[in-house]
Amino acid sequence: MKEFLGFVKKEFIHIFRDVRTLVVLFGLPVAQILIFGFVIRNEIQDVNIAILDKSKDPVTFDITGKILSSGFFRLYSYLDSDTEIESVFKSGKVREVIVFEEGFADKLQRENKSALQVIADASDPNSARMIVSYTQGIVADYLKEVNRNVPLPQVINVPVRMMYNADLKSAFMFVPGTMALVLMLVSAMMTSISITREKETGTMEALLVSPLKPVQIIAGKVTPYIILSFINATVIILMGYFIFHLPIRGSIVLLFAETILFITLALSLGIMISTISNSQVTAMFIAAFALLLPTLLLSGFIFPVENMPRILQWLCSIMPPKYFITIIKNVMLKGTGIGEIWSETMILIGMTSFFLLVSSFRFKIRLQ
Amino acid sequence: MRTILFIIQKEFLQVMRNKTMIPMIFALPFVQLVILANAATMDMKNIDILFVDKDLSSLSAELIRKFTHSPFFNVVSRGFSEKEAEEEMLKNNTDMIMVIPGDFEKDFYKSGKSDIQVQVDAINGMTAGLMNSYAAQIINSFYSEKLSSAGPNAIRQMPLKSVNVDYRFWYNSQLNFKLYMVPGILALLLTIIGMFLTSLNLVREKEIGTIEQINVTPIRKYQFIIGKLVPFWIIALFELALGLTLGKLLFNIPMEGSLLLLFAFAALYLIAVLGIGLFISTLSQTQQQAQFLNFFVMVTFVMLSGIFTPAESMPHWAQNVNLVNPLAYFIRINRMILLKGSGFADLSIDFAIMSVMAVSLTALATWRYRKIA
Numbered sequence: 001m002k003e004f005l006g007f008v009k010k011e012f013i014h015i016f017r018d019v020r021t022l023v024v025l026f027g028l029p030v031a032q033i034l035i036f037g038f039v040i041r042n043e044i045q046d047v048n049i050a051i052l053d054k055s056k057d058p059v060t061f062d063i064t065g066k067i068l069s070s071g072f073f074r075l076y077s078y079l080d081s082d083t084e085i086e087s088v089f090k091s092g093k094v095r096e097v098i099v100f101e102e103g104f105a106d107k108l109q110r111e112n113k114s115a116l117q118v119i120a121d122a123s124d125p126n127s128a129r130m131i132v133s134y135t136q137g138i139v140a141d142y143l144k145e146v147n148r149n150v151p152l153p154q155v156i157n158v159p160v161r162m163m164y165n166a167d168l169k170s171a172f173m174f175v176p177g178t179m180a181l182v183l184m185l186v187s188a189m190m191t192s193i194s195i196t197r198e199k200e201t202g203t204m205e206a207l208l209v210s211p212l213k214p215v216q217i218i219a220g221k222v223t224p225y226i227i228l229s230f231i232n233a234t235v236i237i238l239m240g241y242f243i244f245h246l247p248i249r250g251s252i253v254l255l256f257a258e259t260i261l262f263i264t265l266a267l268s269l270g271i272m273i274s275t276i277s278n279s280q281v282t283a284m285f286i287a288a289f290a291l292l293l294p295t296l297l298l299s300g301f302i303f304p305v306e307n308m309p310r311i312l313q314w315l316c317s318i319m320p321p322k323y324f325i326t327i328i329k330n331v332m333l334k335g336t337g338i339g340e341i342w343s344e345t346m347i348l349i350g351m352t353s354f355f356l357l358v359s360s361f362r363f364k365i366r367l368q
Numbered sequence: 369m370r371t372i373l374f375i376i377q378k379e380f381l382q383v384m385r386n387k388t389m390i391p392m393i394f395a396l397p398f399v400q401l402v403i404l405a406n407a408a409t410m411d412m413k414n415i416d417i418l419f420v421d422k423d424l425s426s427l428s429a430e431l432i433r434k435f436t437h438s439p440f441f442n443v444v445s446r447g448f449s450e451k452e453a454e455e456e457m458l459k460n461n462t463d464m465i466m467v468i469p470g471d472f473e474k475d476f477y478k479s480g481k482s483d484i485q486v487q488v489d490a491i492n493g494m495t496a497g498l499m500n501s502y503a504a505q506i507i508n509s510f511y512s513e514k515l516s517s518a519g520p521n522a523i524r525q526m527p528l529k530s531v532n533v534d535y536r537f538w539y540n541s542q543l544n545f546k547l548y549m550v551p552g553i554l555a556l557l558l559t560i561i562g563m564f565l566t567s568l569n570l571v572r573e574k575e576i577g578t579i580e581q582i583n584v585t586p587i588r589k590y591q592f593i594i595g596k597l598v599p600f601w602i603i604a605l606f607e608l609a610l611g612l613t614l615g616k617l618l619f620n621i622p623m624e625g626s627l628l629l630l631f632a633f634a635a636l637y638l639i640a641v642l643g644i645g646l647f648i649s650t651l652s653q654t655q656q657q658a659q660f661l662n663f664f665v666m667v668t669f670v671m672l673s674g675i676f677t678p679a680e681s682m683p684h685w686a687q688n689v690n691l692v693n694p695l696a697y698f699i700r701i702n703r704m705i706l707l708k709g710s711g712f713a714d715l716s717i718d719f720a721i722m723s724v725m726a727v728s729l730t731a732l733a734t735w736r737y738r739k740i741a
Contacts, residue, residue: 020651024660028667035671039686047680063531089538090710092700095680108529115532122537123707125545126410127678132535133501139533146529160486160500163457168493185663193656201576280655281568285392292663293400297407302676304495306414312406326460333491340459 003212007220011194015224025190029182029232033239036174044072044130049096050088052079055104063116066142067098072134085119095121096131164333171244176328177301179236180321183259184266184295187229189287191270195221196283199274214363222267229263237332249335258331258341261348262324268355269320275362295321323347371587375595379569383599393603397557397611404553405546405619408676412440412498418462419446420453425473427514431484434510435466440502454487463489464499476514539624539707550621551702552675554611559669559695561604562638564662566645570596571658574649593734597642604638605631624709630702633715636722637698643729644694650736669695694725 016022049067053060067073076094079085085097099117101107107114118135122128165172195218198204207217237255240246248255269291277283297303298312299321305313316322323344330336338345383389417435421428435441444462447453453465467485475482486503490496540547573579582592608631615621644665652658672689673679673696679687690696697718704710712719 018654018657021657021660024664028660028664031664031668032671035668039672039682044678045681090704090708091714092704092708092710108531112529113532115534118533118535120535120537121708122540122543123548123703124678125537125540125543125548127680128537128540129543132537136533136535139531143529143531159483160488162490162496162500163487165490165493165496168490168496170493172490173492173494189659190656193659197654197656280659281386281572284568284655284659293403297404303408303410304412304492306416307409307411309406312403315403329491330458330460334458336458 003210004216004220007212007216008223011220011224015228025186025228026232026235028185029178029236030239032178032182033171033175033236033243036178037171037244044127044134046074047072047096047127047131048076048094049073049098050077050079050085050094051075052082052085052097052099054102055100057103057105059105059108060100063100063139063142064098067135067138070134070138072131072138089119089121095124095127096135098135169244171240171246172329172333173301175236175240175244175246176325176332177295177299179233179259179328180262180299180301180324181292181295182232182236183229183263183324184291184321186232187225187263187266188270188273188291189284190228191222191225191267192273192277192283192287193280194225195271195274196277196280200279218271218359218363222271225267225270226263229266230260233259233263240332246332247335248332250331250337254338255328255331258324258327258345258348261345261352262320265320265324265348265352265355268352268359272355272359272362275359294319298322299325301325320348320351371591372595372598375587375592376598379595379599383603393561393607394610396560397607397614400553400557401550401611401614401618404556405549408549409545410494410498411545412495412502414442415440415464415499415502416444416462417441417464417466417503418444418453418456420448420450420465420467421446422448422470423468423472427473427476428468431468431507431510434506435503438502438506441506457487457489460489464503466503539622546619547621547707548703550615550619551706552699554608554615555673555695555699555702556670556675557607557611558604558634558638558698559641559666561607562600562641563645563648563666564659565603566597566600566642567648567652567658567662568655569600570646570649571652571655575654589737590734593646593737597646600645601635601638601642604641605634608634621706623706625705625711629712629715630705633698633701633705633719633722636719636726637694639726640694640722640729643726643731643733646733647729647736650733669693672696673699675699692725694722697722 051064053064068075073096077088079088079097082099085099088094088097097119099119101115101117104114104116116139118132120128120132162168195204198207208214212220233256237248241248270287273283273286277286294315295301298305298316298319300316301321305316305322308316327341327344327348330341419432419435421432432443432446436443444456447456450465450467453462453467456462457465465487467487469483469485472482472484484507486500488496488500537543573582587595612621612623612627616623645662648658648661648665652661672682672686672693674682674690675695679690679696679700682690701710701715701718704715
């Protein structure tokens with residue numbers, strides 16, 4: 001036991017001596033949460049548009065004014081002819097061109113009907129969809145004003161309740177996701193690299209002939225990262241709570257218990273990776289592609305799993321972060337107890353045992 | 369010059385000899401394109417919806433049928449209790465709950481007014497908004513259909529002024545999200561190859577001590593650096609060609625603009641990225657450190673670059689940061705050239721800025737490098 005503690009201490013010294021990595025280690029989650037929380041926005045605002053007004057009458061000026069004062073759009077320039085549309089799009093300066101037909105006000109007056117064309121740069125399809133629907137909305141609002149003397153029946157009333165996240169804050173989705181990402185990065189990647197490093201530099205043999213048992217060597221390697229990961233997880237939860245006002249509706253004990261479970265899983269995954277790779281570069285690439293990519297993309301972190309093709313959905317279901325993110329969202333944001341998440345928890349426990357089992361087999365082979 | 373060529377040859381040999389590198393170089397673009405492009409999609413489908421139908425009229429049944437037939441929705445079940453429905457949402461069994469009140473049909477035919485209550489699981493704010501608008505679309509068209517055929521007489525004819533807003537989606541009329549993602553993914557691919565491989569490769573020499581052997585040879589610093597960078601520059605450009613081919617074959621991405629222009633910009637961009645890789649290597653003693661720095665820089669660049677979300681809607685300070693974020697330029701220009709066919713005249717400023725970045729980043733890194741090694 002004394003040897004073991006000494007070994008753990010040595011590992012700690014190794015990590016703390018390396019100030020740069022420590023800075024990144026703790027800076028990464030903080031920076032990520034801040035970027036996600038403050039930078040990533042899905043609504044549109046200040047989109048540059050161009051206007052081709054073939055009519056130039058009070059009505060088109062009115063509509064233009066409404067569009068430009070909405071806050072969503074900003075005038076880049078007025079165009080003079082249809083041919084300019086193409087080039088203004090190609091220069092990348094505007095996202096939308098609005099074309100008013102000739103005699104716009106006249107037609108509206110006489111035939112009660114006129115036409116307006118909206119051309120959107122759909123090389124970014126989601127924003128294009130939003131830009132068009134915002135424009136339609138503004139025109140519809142304008143018409144409502146014009147038609148205010150005609151009695152309108154209020155036909156549709158669909159009150160919507162946004163459950164668990166009334167303001168549609170993006171932090172509700174980014175905080176759990178970042179937690180999974182950072183824990184994977186710190187626990188699995190750092191562990192696998194740190195163990196592979198001993199192999200690559202040849203110091204592993206020195207460790208193996210020491211009185212420490214292989215299990216103790218691994219445990220000693222892993223212990224500092226458990227603590228670091230735990231601190232990171234706590235920092236992320238606190239930042240979510242204090243900066244982005246994420247509620248913690250469920251039990252804190254359960255939240256931390258699940259976090260520790262996930263850290264254990266990530267560490268065992270890291271150990272498994274280290275048993276199958278011989279160089280740090282290999283370990284890093286396996287870690288990057290087996291861990292980082294899936295955590296970002298195949299876990300429902302950013303993109304919902306249900307939208308993916310079947311095969312990818314199957315792939316998603318063997319990705320540990322998917323279950324962890326579900327658990328965190330449930331416990332923190334919905335306030336569910338263990339009853340609703342026991343199946344996810346069991347899957348995580350099963351995966352952890354599997355990784356540990358595989359590693360112990362692989363590790364023995366290496367010793368012979 | 370001969371020295372540089374020898375170093376390049378040696379580096380290539382080392383890369384090619386490495387058993388993990390070769391599959392990596394070929395598998396990376398494939399895996400990234402196939403998985404990323406398919407996973408990173410905001411096209412909503414299979415939205416689970418649960419109906420609480422308290423009316424059980426033919427009208428409510430008809431509304432539900434609209435949802436059953438929609439490709440976007442998946443009606444999970446019908447119930448009578450709102451409480452049970454909310455529990456289902458807690459268990460993640462449904463994304464949306466729609467409550468149809470008891471006198472839905474009666475109200476509709478009497479006054480043309482009825483209420484439907486909708487609840488959306490909004491933890492993911494982005495998709496919640498989309499789901500809601502999809503549902504609203506179906507309800508709207510249902511109502512207007514019903515109103516014109518069977519609604520109260522008063523509603524049918526009215527002298528309303530209307531403006532017909534006709535919309536066109538240029539450059540991607542099907543609103544295919546993959547066409548948007550693929551050029552972005554190609555940019556990511558080049559960055560990973562350029563930054564990660566370079567910095568790791570350079571730090572490795574330090575870590576295993578072979579850098580000292582090189583230091584005692586007559587090789588000059590600049591020869592060494594060029595020799596180290598050129599192979600990865602070539603590999604990365606090769607990856608771009610491979611990625612473009614795969615993109616064409618798998619997703620049929622358009623190539624509206626000049627490929628030559630694209631490669632010219634990529635070549636410039638890579639010099640900047642290799643410079644960053646070199647710089648990171650001067651900051652690190654071990655591959656672990658280098659890798660961590662790589663991830664940090666990469667994640668920050670990617671998140672700020674607008675690969676998933678429009679860069680225009682970011683706050684102003686973030687847009688200013690993007691002025692010095694090479695990835696933001698490259699992703700934008702990839703999309704402009706491939707999807708819109710923008711030409712050199714449209715991009716001349718970007719070319720100028722990228723040249724400045726490439727020169728200054730490599731110069732900075734080379735200067736730092738000499739001091740340490």
